[in-house]
Amino acid sequence: MALKYEVIPVTGFQQNCSIIWCDKTNEAAIVDPGGDVSLLLAKVKELGVEVKRVLLTHGHLDHVGGTMAISSTFNVPVWGPEKEDEFWLQALPSQSQMFGFEHTDAFTPDRWFEDGDEVTVGESVLTVIHAPGHTPGHIVFVSLEDRLAWVGDVLFYGSIGRTDFPKGDHATLISSIRDKLLPLGDDIAFIPGHGPQSTFGNEREFNPYVADGLPTP
Secondary structure, X not given: OOEEXXXXXXXXXXXXXXXXXXXXXXXXXXXXXXXXXXXXXXXXXXXXXXXXXXXXXOOOHHHHOOHHHHHHXXXXXXXXXXXXXXXXXXXXXXXXXXXXXXXXXXXXXXXXXXXXXXXXXXXXEEEEEEOOOOOOOOEEEEEOOOOEEEEEOOEEOOEEOOOOOOOOOHHHHHHHHXXXXXXXXXXXXXXXXXXXXXXXXXXXXXXXXXXXXOOOO
């Protein structure tokens, strides 16, 4: 398994930022740097990895608040999410005010992802899956070879993402999980945006929102 990762909870929302890297090349990406940038920089230094890009699952402040500071520090591009989340990124100043966070400027990523895109981290390949519902442009990163996924706020251990935000939709979220994620395999371990890790198989069996045998919304 070439892909390694370390999860660092950041911000008052304890958002799971991940530093992921290829153990063969030492090249790394940072997924959802929501804040606490000094903590993330210290961890990168401790790991001794070479950050090549920032990857975003969606546009909520607790997932993107430290993005531009990380990008400028390492002089690396920002990729993701899908373009339907542009309105969230443009609303970052008001998100900051709403949640009592330090002011965060709006920004536009260097690349918007589309369903089926691929991104490399060293020799590892991440497949991009558009998984709307929590937000309309939410994406998930999956390493099919390493059987790992970064699912942002789509799916949690025993729960699912909120759908009461603007352009959120419960039925769409359930479809994203059941039709796009769970069929990838019970053995895939996932790192959610908050809380403990799990596997698709565990959620397919026990998650009260998406388990097998539940009616389709």
